[in-house]
Amino acid sequence: MAAATHKILVLDTGKEWGGGTNSLLELIKRLDRSRFTLHALFYHNYRQGQGDTIQQVLQQWQVPCTILPPLPQPLWAKLGKEISRGLLTPFKKQRQQAVAAIENRWRIQPRAQQIAAQLRQGDFAALYMNNQPESNLEGYFAARLAGCAVIQHCRTRPMLSPAAIHAANHADAMIAVSPSVATHLQQCGVQDVPMHVVMNGIDVQQIPPAYQTARAALGLPRDLPLTVTVASLLPRKGVAELIQALALVPDMALAVVGDGPQKSELQLLAKRSGVAERVLWVGFSATPLQWMAAADIVALASASEGLPRVLLEAMLCARPVLASAVSGSRDVVVDGETGLLFPYQDTAALAQAWQRLADDYRLRQQLGQAGAARVRQQFSIEQYVQGVEQVFDSALGQTT
Secondary structure (H helix, E strand, O other): OOOOOOOEEEEEOOOOOOOHHHHHHHHHHHHHOEEEEEEEEEEEEOOOOOOOOOHHHHHHHHEEEOOOOOOOHHHHHHHHHHHHEEEEOOOOOHHHHHHHHHHHHHHHHHHHHHHHHHHHHHHHOOOEOOOOOOHHHHHHHHHHOOOOOEEEEEOOOOOOHHHHHHHHOOOOOEEEEOOHHHHHHHOOOOOOOOEOOOOEOOOOOOOOOOOOHHHHHHOOOOOOOOOEEEOOOOHHHHHHHHHHHHHOOOOEEEEEOOOOOOOHHHHHHHHHOOHHHHEEEEEEEOOOOHHHOOOOOHHHHOOOOOOHOOOOOOOOOOOEEEEOOOOOOHHHHOOOOEEEOOOOOHHHHHHHHHHHHOOHEEEHHHHHHHHHHHHHHOOOHHHHHHHHHHHHHHHHOOOO
């Protein structure tokens, strides 16, 4: 007897294309369409660099995609939040509650009504939310209004308000991208929902370009010692720490692949640190794998991660990784075996580990090969998709 087909509405409330977007698209592309019928609902029709928009990408896969127009913030809400922040400055908890109440009235509840209407009209069995509970509160309300299952895919280590914890505990399933994220959610109080760890995966069958081939394509000198970091230019991504540590690692260049609001500040920091001539500002790249293949080392100095795709892709290229010892990265990197970990924001320790890799070609080869073997064994895209499908089956089986 054929398995039932379930209609699932996919909700993404993000504002920009990032690693979580890529992981979501990999899932949508590969889900078993004989069992799951998808419709996507996005707040922003963002695009990857100069490439296609989200809507265009999904249309190519015959997945309908609706873009919800932005809700204009009324003047009363803007003034109310400003007044609350001013009057309640000494009282942090009360200030947060007041702002949250205003946000709930003008944005979250109207959005919940919009999403609930979509769920009812499409007769969807479940709402699958891509992000984390705090940014998906309207989805929890919408699912309750429409009487359908709600599945949260938490792709980062979130900060959770009491409202988000309460909402998450009423989900039908919670998917955490790593053991660290699952533990964090539970420690925050998300304990009354079935918790599933499904680690991100990548296409391990793809063949990255060879080292010198990648360098030639990018116009890089054959003998330039190069570390690559792929990250949005935001404080939490730790690019500033990499620039500061670079001053302690002579004869090494750093390619920064990514863009963001911190770029000007980081460029000034590079100048002040005396390393401006050794930093390559690549900007956004639609082919970050090519940059990692051209690297001697791949670094990620974030404050926290869900489960970083950049490290998986670096390992697939057999490049040694240098990462801050934070949630997500610790789930990927085996310190001393597939890469080196350092304490977050410890510039001296970062520079020491970086110099160690720079000085030891054999160690780089050893770590890179071990990383490639680990990513192929434990982080394949097939394992990732199968894991999510099993969660869907479990959650929908409880509600059908």
